[in-house]
Amino acid sequence: MAVEEYDDTVLARSGRRLTATERAHRGRAARKGTPRSSHASLEPPVLRPDPVDVIEKQSTTRLKSLIPIRYGRMSESPFRFYRGAAAIMAGDLAATPNTGLRAQLCGDAHMLNFRLLASPERNLLFDINDFDETLPGPWEWDVKRLATSLVIAGRENGYSDRERRHIVRACVRSYRRQMRRFATMGHLEVWYAKADADTLNSLAARDLNKKGRLRLSKTLAKARMQDSLRAFAKLTETVDGTPRITPSPPLITPLSDLLPQGGGDLVENQITDLVERYRRTLQSDRQHLLNQFSVTDMARKVVGVGSVGTRCWIILLLGRDSGDPLLLQAKEAGESVLAPFAGASQYSSQGERVVAGQRLMQSASDIFLGWERAQGFDGIERDFYLRQLRDWKGIAVPALMVPKGMALFGEACGATLARTHARSGDRIAIAAYLGSGDVFDRAVTEFAESYADLNERDHQALLTAVASGRVNAEATSDA
Incomplete structure (x- = not known):
C-alpha cells in the first residue's frame, strides 16, 4: 500500500481508523521514498536567502529600539546565533528529505529549550519549555534541530569529533528507542508518560560519577527555589509601601x-483589560484563582535570544497582601517560522496556536497558560500568550558539562522529544520508519555536523554585517 493512500483527509472522509498493522506498514513504506540514510543530506538551495536578510526581515515587525540587543546576543557565539536562527533553519530543513509523517513540532527544539519545570501538582518534571514556533510538521525537523544544537555546544566546549558523535548518537538513539517503546503502548499510557526528578536521578546513577550526581542534585534543588516568591524578591522593590517592578533598562x-506623562494610563488599562479577557481561556477553577489577584504593576521585558524585540510584558499581581504575589508574562505571538514551509496554523490567533501546541506536547502545562489579543502603543492589535514568569524552572549550562554529562542530557532530551511527538503524531508509523537499527541515528549525526558548519558560516555573515555597519549590535547581559 502506497504512503499517500494513508492521507489523513481521505481517512477522515471514510470514517475508518487505521489498524496498528496498517500504521506500521505506512512507516516502513515511507523508507522507499525517503531512505533513513538520506537524512544525512544537507544541500542548501542554490538561491538560499542571505542569513542576515532573514534575520532583518524578522526585525521589521519588532521593537526597533531592541533590535541591536538581538544582534548583539546573536553575535556572541555560534551557539547564541543558532538560538536566534530558527527562521533560517526552517527554510533549510524544508529542503531536506521528508518522510511525510507529521507531528506537533516544537519548532525550536534546541537543547536549552529542554529544562526542569513544575507540574500543577508541584512535581519537578523535565520537558520542553518554549513553544513560540510550534506547528504541525515533519517530525524529523525537531530531531535535526536538537541534534545540531548538541554539536554546536560540543564544539564550543572543545569536544573532539568522536565525543560529539557519541553525544548526538546517544540523543537520537534515545529518541528512536523511546518512540518504539511508545508504539507498543496504549493512548492513555502515552498521555500520562512523563520524566520527573526520579527519572533523571536514575539516569544519573547509571552514567555519572559522584561529582556529576551531586551537580544534578544541586540543579534540582535550585530549580525548586525558582518560584514566584523568588522572582518577586529579585524583580521588585517597595515604593511608598507598594511593591513595584525594579527598573533595569533596557532589559526591564x-x-x-x-511613555510620556499620562500616556501610560491608556496602555496600563489595555494590559489590565488583556489580563481580564485572557482569564476566559483558562479552566474555570483557574479563573476563580486568578480572580483573587489584582494587577499592581507592569514592565516591558527583553527575553531570550530569538525573541528579543518582540513585545513582552511582565505583570505583577497581588493577592491577599504584598506577600502573596503572582508574576505573569505576556509574550507576543507571531506567525511560526515553520508556517511558510509546513503550512499555516489552523488557529486564527497565534497566541492560541502557541497554547494549543504547548498543551498538546507538554506532560503538564502551567496552570495560568492562556492567550488573548491586545492593542499596542501604535494601535495595532497583536496576539499574546500568558503564563507564569518563573515556576520551578531549571536550565542547563552547556559550558559546565563534560562530554558524558552532555550525552546524558541529550538522552533525556531525545526521550522527551519522542514523548511529545508520540502524543500528537502516528507513533506506530514513526517507530516503524525508524526501525531497530542505527541507520537514522548515524544519518542525523552526519547532518548535525554539516549544519553546524553552515551555522558557523551564517554566524560569520552576521559578524561581517555588524563590522560593516549594515546592522547595529549592542552588548548586554541576559536578564
Whole structure:
C-alpha cells in the first residue's frame, strides 16, 4: 500500500481508523521514498536567502529600539546565533528529505529549550519549555534541530569529533528507542508518560560519577527555589509601601518609564483589560484563582535570544497582601517560522496556536497558560500568550558539562522529544520508519555536523554585517 493512500483527509472522509498493522506498514513504506540514510543530506538551495536578510526581515515587525540587543546576543557565539536562527533553519530543513509523517513540532527544539519545570501538582518534571514556533510538521525537523544544537555546544566546549558523535548518537538513539517503546503502548499510557526528578536521578546513577550526581542534585534543588516568591524578591522593590517592578533598562523597563506623562494610563488599562479577557481561556477553577489577584504593576521585558524585540510584558499581581504575589508574562505571538514551509496554523490567533501546541506536547502545562489579543502603543492589535514568569524552572549550562554529562542530557532530551511527538503524531508509523537499527541515528549525526558548519558560516555573515555597519549590535547581559 502506497504512503499517500494513508492521507489523513481521505481517512477522515471514510470514517475508518487505521489498524496498528496498517500504521506500521505506512512507516516502513515511507523508507522507499525517503531512505533513513538520506537524512544525512544537507544541500542548501542554490538561491538560499542571505542569513542576515532573514534575520532583518524578522526585525521589521519588532521593537526597533531592541533590535541591536538581538544582534548583539546573536553575535556572541555560534551557539547564541543558532538560538536566534530558527527562521533560517526552517527554510533549510524544508529542503531536506521528508518522510511525510507529521507531528506537533516544537519548532525550536534546541537543547536549552529542554529544562526542569513544575507540574500543577508541584512535581519537578523535565520537558520542553518554549513553544513560540510550534506547528504541525515533519517530525524529523525537531530531531535535526536538537541534534545540531548538541554539536554546536560540543564544539564550543572543545569536544573532539568522536565525543560529539557519541553525544548526538546517544540523543537520537534515545529518541528512536523511546518512540518504539511508545508504539507498543496504549493512548492513555502515552498521555500520562512523563520524566520527573526520579527519572533523571536514575539516569544519573547509571552514567555519572559522584561529582556529576551531586551537580544534578544541586540543579534540582535550585530549580525548586525558582518560584514566584523568588522572582518577586529579585524583580521588585517597595515604593511608598507598594511593591513595584525594579527598573533595569533596557532589559526591564517599567511602563511609567516608556511613555510620556499620562500616556501610560491608556496602555496600563489595555494590559489590565488583556489580563481580564485572557482569564476566559483558562479552566474555570483557574479563573476563580486568578480572580483573587489584582494587577499592581507592569514592565516591558527583553527575553531570550530569538525573541528579543518582540513585545513582552511582565505583570505583577497581588493577592491577599504584598506577600502573596503572582508574576505573569505576556509574550507576543507571531506567525511560526515553520508556517511558510509546513503550512499555516489552523488557529486564527497565534497566541492560541502557541497554547494549543504547548498543551498538546507538554506532560503538564502551567496552570495560568492562556492567550488573548491586545492593542499596542501604535494601535495595532497583536496576539499574546500568558503564563507564569518563573515556576520551578531549571536550565542547563552547556559550558559546565563534560562530554558524558552532555550525552546524558541529550538522552533525556531525545526521550522527551519522542514523548511529545508520540502524543500528537502516528507513533506506530514513526517507530516503524525508524526501525531497530542505527541507520537514522548515524544519518542525523552526519547532518548535525554539516549544519553546524553552515551555522558557523551564517554566524560569520552576521559578524561581517555588524563590522560593516549594515546592522547595529549592542552588548548586554541576559536578564
